[in-house]
Amino acid sequence: MSADAVFSLQNQSSAVDYTGKVPVEHLDYDYIEKCKDVKYLEKILKVLRSGDEGIYPHLIKFCESHLHKLHPRSPALRKENLVATAASLSKDEWSQIVDELKTWQEETKKTETSLKQQSMFDDLVKENMPPIRGSNCSIPLSQTSPKEKRNSSKCALPRDYREWDKFDVERECEMIDGSVVKNDPPAIRITGHSKIRTKVDTSLLTQQEKVFLANREKEKGNEAFRSNDYEEAVAYYSRSLSIIPTVAAYNNRAQAEINLKHWHNAMTDCQSVLKLEPGNMKALLRRAALRKHMGQFQLAVEDLRMVLMKEPHNAAATQLLTETEKLVGSQQEQKSKGKKILIQEVQEEDDNNNDETKAEAFLVEPSQPVGGEENSAAPAERGDMGNAQKKPHGRGDGGPHSESNSSHAGHWRSKGGSSDKYKVTQESKEKVANGTSKRGSTASVQADQSSSGKGTPVGGTAGETINLDAPCGALPPPLARLKNEGNLLFKNGQFADALEKYSLAIQGYTDSGIDSPEDLCILYSNRAACYLKDGNSQDCIQDCTRALELQPFSLKPLLRRAMAYESLERYRKAYVDYKTVLQIDISVQAAHDSVNRITKVLIEQDGAEWREKLPEIPLVPLSAQQHRREEPPSTEVLQARAEKAARDAERKAEIRFTALKQEGNDFVKKGQYQDALGKYTECLKIKPEECAIYTNRALCYLKQERFTEAKQDCDAALKLEPTNKKAFYRRALANKGLKDYLACSSDLQEVLHQDPNVQEAEKELEEVTVLLRQSLANTSPAKSRRTVPITEVEGDEETTAVPNSEGSCRGDDITINLYPTNVYEFGQALNAARCSGNTVACADLLASTSSEMLPQYLSSQLDGHTISFIMQVLDSHLLEKDPNLVYQHLNHLHTADRFSTVLMLLEKDERRHMTHLFEHLSATESTEFTKNDVQNLANKYI
Secondary structure (H helix, E strand, O other), X not given: OOHHHHHHHHHXXXXXXXXXXXXXXXXXXXXXXXXXXXXXXXXXXXXXXXXXXXXXXXXXXXXXXXXXXXXXXXXXXXXXXXOOXXXXXXXXXXXXHXXXXXXXXXXXXXXXXXXXXXXXXXXXXXXXXXXXXXXOEEOOHHHOOOOOOOOOOOOOOOOOHHHHHOOOHXXXXXXXXXXXXXXXXXXXXXXXXXXXXXXXXXXXXXXXXXXXXXXXXXXXXXXXXXXXXHHHHHHHHHHHHHHOOOHHHHHHHHHHHHHOOOHHHHHHHHHXXXXXXXXXXXXXXXXXXXXHHOOOHHHHHHHHHHHHHHOOOOXXXXXXXXXXXXXXXXXXXXXXXXXXXXXXXXXXXXXXXXXXXXXXXHHOOOOOOOOOOOOOOOXXXXXXOOOOOOOOOXXXXXXXOHHHOXXXXXXXXXXXXXXXXXXXXXXXXXXXXXXXXXXXXXXXXXXXXXXXXXXXXXXXXXXXXXXXXXXXXXXXXXXXXXXXXXXXXXXXXXXXXXXXXXXXXXXXXXXXXXXXXXXXXXXXXXXXXXXXXXXXXXXXHHHHXXXXXXXXXXXXXXXXXXXXXXXXXXXXXXXXXXXXXXXXXXXXXXXXXXXXXXXXXXXXXXXXXXXXXXXXXXXXXXXXXXXXXXXXXXXXXXXXXXXHHHHHHHHHHHHHHHHHHHHHHHHHHHOOHHHHHHHXXXXXXXXXXXXXXXXXXXHHHHHOOOHHHHHHHHHHHHHHOOOOHHHHHHHHHHXXXXXXXXXXHHHHHHHHHHOOOOHHXXXXXXXXXXXXHHXXXXXXXXXXXXXXXXXXXXXXXXXXXXOOOOOOOOOOOEXXXXXXXXXXXXXXXXXXXXXXXXXXXXXXXXXXXOOOOHHHHHXXXXXXXXXXXXXXXXXXXXXHHOHHHHHHHHHHHOOOOOHHHXXXXXXXXXXXXXXXXXXXXXXXXXXXXXXXXXXXXXXXXX
């Protein structure tokens, strides 16, 4: 019979017999390859490995590989790793291990010997041996006597059996006790810890030894603190501080002093900590509690606000700040009642007593670690349930439903809890009508203590008030109050109390006979959240199912039921609920994470066919999909969002502007003017109306001898502030660099008119006056220069043409030097032609300029407008006359400094001019360049 036939017969059978013997026909390559039963394959592999039917290494390896494909984590694939011995390692490796062990043994012996020889602590121990904590007596070492040596020569003779009848046991015991009392020295009674010296002589110790000894004394203090022996803890902390003062020792001693109610000593230690480390959270928090106890409420509030600035989520500081602010308010009210001083003083004493109790409860907590390095803040006072909750690992929100969305998440309790302790008794049912229960809780106690039973705001979290009588849907007032109390208890982490409130509300809903499925769904969902926090997953599933029967496709019941299924390892049902949640709202990140996690588990559990074993995932209608039926926000909401966004943008812009300005100022101080230019330019993009930035950037341009840009910035500053003295002075320097001595003199005179004491302006005016006279005397034009007169029709004033801030020029007569000899003259001529739009003059200028000198001439004033203007001139005037010159100019122009940076900042129109130029140049035939050369050159521009 072939393997196919055997395999088909096996498939036809109803089940495989795993207990019987494996037939020999099944030990075959074909059968093993077609077999998909993992359990049966494991049995086949076991038979092959046993060797009962023979040893077939290749068949065993083939079976193992096939089993690994079907089930990679099969137990049958596990193999034992034998313990490594000398025989399993090479000689070099074994010798290395032996040498290392010997070296370690020798070093350990040397260290132990050196520690025994050191006597730096023996003297201290002999000088003053502290008593054993918890005992009331100690024996000095000097008074202890060695044991008496027994006389080996005197041996007790054996007694006859008849003598034992005459043996007096009580008399012999009294003799033994009497000898012990006589030989032992008298015990010394210790009534306190006065024998422990608080100072240690460390004059002969090294720094390393001092650190070691200080840490050891601090650890002794920590041990005493944990044992509630605060006097001994203070003594050891003092010894540690006498060796090396540390922040941790001061902080710990302050806490011990607080427990001993030595308030002034604790305050001194807190002040010492803040001198060594300003802003220490522990010291600030403890000083605030001390100031609150001592009546310095305002100073305590300041300390707590400093703590919350650095740690906004510090629960202890938040709670203490709320209590202290209430005391500040009551103190101010007492001051305003001037005629009731005597009565208020008596009440004030009672309040102070209460404050002392609260301060002790806040500052002392048995579970608090004493070591100064462990925690950064003292823990807050907690109730029986505890408020410092932990959130379940990424499994979504477990808070109450609808109006009771809670930002707190509770810690898991014992997972074996049942719902019996949460069943509502008949006595509790009778109290549903007035909204109270027998069990005392935070919410109910606060409500009962209030003067009026309705409309009473109750404190929830810090800075939040909750009205327990607020309406909740269609629920009657008593049931609404029960629901609000449950929400408040849930927020405070008291899940058992909250569960009882929700149970009473559900029972009251059933008894009242009202018809509001939505409100009942919320109550079931909230109670399910309490079950989930308590680890009672089974009851959570029941309540979520009831809620979903009332309101199908509700998001929170689905999510909580999925979390409960997952905690019970019912992964298929959890997967279905999570996928349903994502159909309702795809933005639930907890559902995404859980789906990914469960998918991996199901693949490992069910293999590649895991999807076929899943229950059917329900199809959520479009009306229930929240991300599809989101209503557009109202006009008021949109306006509020826009205002908030504007305020946020303005605030961020202000912060960025201040930072950029400061960075620019720092670069100027360091002489890095190019970097400062970038910072000031970014500042102007944020605030283009800031006059000081223009004057600062003008200074950078002056330092780089870019006088035209400096003058433009000064003009812009004077438009914003016409009397700005810095702008006048720096524009005068720019005009001096541009050799416009007349305008320079005018600006300097304006500076001196505003402030005659500016000595720099006086010196510059003297120099400019001399230069102005020389320029007027030198009226003969240079023979080697040809000038092109340019006149403008518009404008009545006669001024020298200088580009203004908009890039235009004014003037009646502008001369362009077509044969420049330096960078400055070329820049003046190019700017004059560009401002007037005289492309012919610019073409003559470029025709008379050497291509090799062009990058050098343009290095100081290269910008996007200049490149665009040069491209237009080359395309419209020079390309037809001399295409070779155009190619040479373009071949050298891209090597100029900052060319790549300016090229990235070109606008769309400017790039279009450049593209047209290269298209026309590529169509031109020349013997000096080819189309391929033009294409390679264009790649550097476009």
